[in-house]
Amino acid sequence: MATGPATLFFLLGAVGEQELTPTQRLPSSKWVRLVTDVTDVKSSLLVVQVGANDHSDDGGHDPAQVAVQLGWSALLFEPMMHAYAALERRYSSTSREVTLRNAAVCPPQQQFPFGHPPPSMPGAHKTMWYVELSNATGSWGTYDADVRCVVYMPHQRDGQRSGVTRKTPWVTQLASFSRAGLLQAGPAFGYTPKACKHCGRLQGRALGTKCLRHVLERNVMSRKVDCARFDIDLARRQRPTMLVVDVEGFDAEVLAAFPFGSGAKPAQVVYEISHMSTPDFKRLTRELTHLGYACIAGCRNQPREMNAEWHLLGASV
Numbered sequence: 001m002a003t004g005p006a007t008l009f010f011l012l013g014a015v016g017e018q019e020l021t022p023t024q025r026l027p028s029s030k031w032v033r034l035v036t037d038v039t040d041v042k043s044s045l046l047v048v049q050v051g052a053n054d055h056s057d058d059g060g061h062d063p064a065q066v067a068v069q070l071g072w073s074a075l076l077f078e079p080m081m082h083a084y085a086a087l088e089r090r091y092s093s094t095s096r097e098v099t100l101r102n103a104a105v106c107p108p109q110q111q112f113p114f115g116h117p118p119p120s121m122p123g124a125h126k127t128m129w130y131v132e133l134s135n136a137t138g139s140w141g142t143y144d145a146d147v148r149c150v151v152y153m154p155h156q157r158d159g160q161r162s163g164v165t166r167k168t169p170w171v172t173q174l175a176s177f178s179r180a181g182l183l184q185a186g187p188a189f190g191y192t193p194k195a196c197k198h199c200g201r202l203q204g205r206a207l208g209t210k211c212l213r214h215v216l217e218r219n220v221m222s223r224k225v226d227c228a229r230f231d232i233d234l235a236r237r238q239r240p241t242m243l244v245v246d247v248e249g250f251d252a253e254v255l256a257a258f259p260f261g262s263g264a265k266p267a268q269v270v271y272e273i274s275h276m277s278t279p280d281f282k283r284l285t286r287e288l289t290h291l292g293y294a295c296i297a298g299c300r301n302q303p304r305e306m307n308a309e310w311h312l313l314g315a316s317v
Helices: 005-016 028-037 063-069 081-091 147-152 179-183 193-203 215-219 251-256 278-290
Strands: 046-050 073-077 098-101 125-131 220-226 242-245 268-272 293-297 307-312
Touching: 028 063, 028 242, 028 268, 028 307, 046 063, 063 073, 063 242, 081 098, 125 179, 125 215, 147 193, 147 215, 179 215, 179 220, 215 220, 242 251, 251 268, 251 278, 278 293, 278 307
Parallel strands: 046 073, 046 242, 073 098, 242 268
Antiparallel strands: 125 220, 268 307, 293 307
């Protein structure tokens, strides 16, 4: 159907007349719990997550992880092998309907209308940058880049240090299609006195307070990852209830590749904005509003905001 000025005015006017319910305005993790409580068949709810990482316990801050724990069906994309292996161990013996894909949703090479992506080439691959924890880079024993010391870094959550030290360091969550984008996390390692003190004590040597200041640039490596396609992986599945994206600065490209135009609009969309450019943030705001979504969190792209959350106007949940 052609969309002229009159048609566009009608569509935007119809959207403007709708409002979100108090439940739909809740933060995503709380909304997931309430939706689960009022749904008889939990597996009829579907969460799609791009950049799932390992689903290690984060205190309930990851809405996709909460959804899986509550019995939702799930389609989880994770390109990094160590995180994917952890997902397999976590969900291999569960009765939950969880589908894992060791692949990335890669940004297409050409321009296309938002939500109407062209088919990607089968067998496509893309370079992914990550932080290597072994001694493959020769960093062990150095005084400013020993990657073993990141184990003693506090876990970072919602832009703040939680003070919780994880068995698996949070640096394993860093992966990006851009080397420069990954290195933007560097300032977090500039001054780490507690981590350096603990690390030095266990290694039997004195380390300064900036023992990790070059840990990222010295331990960044790359590998080829498979590229997945939303249209193939969502075929013969129920309409997604929630879409969660966290791909270190490429969230806008991944969201543009989601087939919103085919009618597969999730009730809720959550994506990371802490690494997003201002033009991408504005473009997503414009496109999601046009698609009939209302912003409920992360709407202004303030410095301490990590995620944006949007809810579909008129959604049944």
